[in-house]
Amino acid sequence: MNHEAQRSDLAPASSAVNPRGQPDFVQIVDVEKRFGEAVAVDHVSLSIRRGEMFALLGSSGCGKSTLLRLVAGLSMPDSGRIIVDGQDITHLPPYQRPVNMMFQSYALFPHMTVEANAGYGLRREGVARAELRERVAAALDLVQMGKYATRKPHQLSGGQQQRVALARSLVKRPKLLLLDEPMSALDKKIRQQTQFELGNILYSVGVTCIMVTHDQEEAMTMADRLAVMSEGQIVQMGTPDEVYEAPTSRFAAEFIGSTNLFSGVLLGDESRLFQCSDLEAPLEVQNPMNARGGLTVQISLRPERVTMSPLPPGQESNWACGKVEQIAYMGSYTLFYVRLVSGRLLAVDASRMAVCAMERAPSYGDTVYLSWGSECLVVLTQ
Ligand SMILES: Nc1ncnc2c1ncn2[C@@H]1O[C@H](COP(=O)(O)OP(=O)(O)OP(=O)(O)O)[C@@H](O)[C@H]1O
Numbered sequence: 173m174n175h176e177a178q179r180s181d182l183a184p185a186s187s188a189v190n191p192r193g194q195p196d197f198v199q200i201v202d203v204e205k206r207f208g209e210a211v212a213v214d215h216v217s218l219s220i221r222r223g224e225m226f227a228l229l230g231s232s233g234c235g236k237s238t239l240l241r242l243v244a245g246l247s248m249p250d251s252g253r254i255i256v257d258g259q260d261i262t263h264l265p266p267y268q269r270p271v272n273m274m275f276q277s278y279a280l281f282p283h284m285t286v287e288a289n290a291g292y293g294l295r296r297e298g299v300a301r302a303e304l305r306e307r308v309a310a311a312l313d314l315v316q317m318g319k320y321a322t323r324k325p326h327q328l329s330g331g332q333q334q335r336v337a338l339a340r341s342l343v344k345r346p347k348l349l350l351l352d353e354p355m356s357a358l359d360k361k362i363r364q365q366t367q368f369e370l371g372n373i374l375y376s377v378g379v380t381c382i383m384v385t386h387d388q389e390e391a392m393t394m395a396d397r398l399a400v401m402s403e404g405q406i407v408q409m410g411t412p413d414e415v416y417e418a419p420t421s422r423f424a425a426e427f428i429g430s431t432n433l434f435s436g437v438l439l440g441d442e443s444r445l446f447q448c449s450d451l452e453a454p455l456e457v458q459n460p461m462n463a464r465g466g467l468t469v470q471i472s473l474r475p476e477r478v479t480m481s482p483l484p485p486g487q488e489s490n491w492a493c494g495k496v497e498q499i500a501y502m503g504s505y506t507l508f509y510v511r512l513v514s515g516r517l518l519a520v521d522a523s524r525m526a527v528c529a530m531e532r533a534p535s536y537g538d539t540v541y542l543s544w545g546s547e548c549l550v551v552l553t554q
């Protein structure tokens with residue numbers, strides 16, 4: 173995402189670029205929300221910096237929308253506190269919060285023009301006409317919808333409607349913008365394009381943003397940091413590359429991207445070698461984390477970190493041998509499934525360049541050797 177975009181004067185005065193060392197702009201402290209016996213949000217704590225784009229990611233029903241609704245004030249927590257820009261807003265009604273929420277279905281008013289839709293919130297606040305017109309025009313220009321001001325929603329594409337909905341939220345100059353599945357109504361192609369557009373607009377405004385999605389690509393494209401949620405709890409938080417490259421749990425490793433997981437037993441307290449029943453050779457890791465000799469841990473190996481060759485690699489650890497069982501050509505890369513002698517199936521993503529560099533592209537039934545570096549293995553700690 174391009175952080176260098178120019179910031180516009182639509183930004184609220186307080187949302188300057190985030191200098192390091194400032195107190196966190198949003199603090200969610202030990203928040204719990206139950207519906208009867210069910211815990212939708214289970215003692216969640218997280219902090220978000222000023223101007224940051226933060227994504228909440230997780231499968232359906234894990235509590236993402238509920239957490240967002242608590243921040244918006246549309247629902248009250250059973251315990252915990254929510255602080256925005258130094259102000260405890262836990263018990264404030266929604267309209268007194270410096271927060272605007274864009275919902276899962278962004279529903280523009282069909283009978284109103286783009287202009288009227290964008291100005292809806294300001295009209296309800298009783299903002300004077302001249303100011304309203306100016307702010308709406310600025311917001312529509314920002315989302316590049318100025319020239320569609322007099323159209324009705326049905327005369328717009330899905331992506332254009334999405335941008336009008338964003339203008340409607342931004343025009344109120346919230347300190348904190350909450351986006352619940354902002355792209356859910358769009359098909360894949362326009363969705364990807366809109367992710368970049370929306371991301372650039374939000375960065376240019378400099379508004380702090382919490383976005384909910386169950387689409388990991390969307391979170392990784394748009395977010396500075398993300399939190400992976402499962403069953404009401406945050407299982408991991410970090411930048412997209414931190415979570416992808418160093419997942420701490422099986423859930424995070426499998427939710428963000430795909431991975432090969434091994435159960436390995438550490439061969440001694442001082443060792444970096446793990447024995448796996450699936451593999452002939454041991455796994456040698458760079459960092460065994462806190463694993464202890466004799467204990468079984470899960471180890472993750474991303475498919476794109478595996479090198480494939482018709483010849484045995486000259487290393488004692490970190491290799492396997494098998495037969496190519498499935499091949500899926502994906503354009504920029506090819507996905508191979510290789511059946512090992514143990515019966516285990518390993519996924520290997522080979523880039524187009526890697527396949528071209530081989531004398532002959534592997535085909536069904538070929539015997540191949542797989543190898544990887546110790547830095548590619550991540551010991552999961554949860
Ligand atoms: N008003 C409610 N009453 C009872 N249970 C609710 C209510 N709202 C949400 N829940 C439950 O709380 C849990 C979390 O729901 P939530 O809507 O936050 O999930 P989500 O992560 O946003 O899912 P999705 O990706 O499907 O939108 C679910 O089990 C849901 O059934």
Ligand SMILES: [Mg+2]
Nearest residue numbers: 236237238276
């Ligand atoms: Mg939801």
